[in-house]
Amino acid sequence: MALHVEDEGQGEPVVLAHAGVTDRRVWDAAVPVLVAAGYRVIRYDQPGYGLSPRPTGPHSLVADALDVLAATGVESVHWVGLSQGGATGVDVALAQSGRIRSLALVAPGMSGYDWPALPGxxxxxxxxxxxxxxxxxxxxxxxxxxxxxxxxxxxxxxxxxxxxxxxxxxxxLQDEQEVEEPAAEPRLGEIAVPTLIVLGDRDVEPITDIGRRYEKGIRDAGLVMLSGADHLLPLRVPDQLHPLLLDHLSRARTARN
Structure with missing residues (x-):
């Protein structure tokens, strides 16, 4: 399946992965900031979202992500993911650890998480x-x-x-098409890349719980709680989020060199 991919800038590659309730546009404000800071920014629409075609059958979000890396010709990337996009970055790191240079998990989901009934x-x-x-x-x-x-x-x-x-x-309104990935939490100790977790204080409680689990399970992970933000942090608090991402990416780049 040919997904819609946008590739801008030059430098170390950063993937921006969107949430399961948005498309790539949730990162519109972040792209120029990262490009101006000297990064190559890759973002894509997951199957069925935005400008990507609907899937014709079950598909793996990890396989989709790896297809994007193959299509853009990059071996490894810094991964910045919102919600489901964050969960996918973790799953890629667990499936093929060498493909992920760092993780920024923004209001992240988690594969295998036992979700309670949510409000509404x-x-x-x-x-x-x-x-x-x-x-x-x-x-x-x-x-x-x-x-x-x-x-x-x-x-x-x-x-x-x-x-x-x-x-x-x-x-x-479409039925779920994503293949269920293995539960991430039992294997979080295997992740050894710089990891930033960013939460909003107006998000639903399970997302905060997931963020805390990542903080506990991933070695040296750092967690930041931003005020005045719900689940859609890139749209709510870009002026707070972007400096955190730039600092995280700079530290990760320094750690690699």
Missing amino acids: REGRMAAWERHDGAGLALEMLRLWGPLSFDEAGRLRADDPAAAVVLDQADWF
């Missing part, structure tokens, strides 16, 4: 059952991007997250 499940299920893609996308935004709404529950005008999430409406 009834509304999401009702939208699914009536095949209401727009309604389901709105409920997904309420869960993962509560800062998109005012105190009365109305979508804020000119919200930066709205288009990125709501544009996935048709895809949210």
Whole structure:
């Protein structure tokens, strides 16, 4: 499957991987910052998202990621992933450790995590059952991007997250196509690359739990909690997130040299 890939800049390669409720555009603000800092920035739409075609059957997010590395001709990369994109970076590091130079896990997911029921499940299920893609996308935004709404529950005008999430409406109605990867937590001690974990204080509790598990399981991992941010940190607090990423990447580059 030919995924949509964007490749900009020169220097050490950095992959920006998006969340399962967004496409590559969640990283729009980060790309020019990283390119200006001297990095080659690669981002892509996962199958079914953004400009990538829908999968024709089950597929592995790890295999998709490795296909992107092959398509761009890079052997190893610094991996920056949001949510599901973070989980994929960890899974790649566990599957082929030499392919990952460092990890920046932003509000990360985790393969094999035992998820509890999340707030608003009834509304999401009702939208699914009536095949209401727009309604389901709105409920997904309420869960993962509560800062998109005012105190009365109305979508804020000119919200930066709205288009990125709501544009996935048709895809949210499709059945899951991703192959389940092996549970990551039992093997986190195998990861020996510089790792940064960034969380938002307005995110759902399981994401905070996952972040703490990564901090505990990965050697010398560092965790930062940012205020005023829900799950969509690249859109909410770019001015706080970008310096953290640049410092992390600089330290990782120095450690390699």
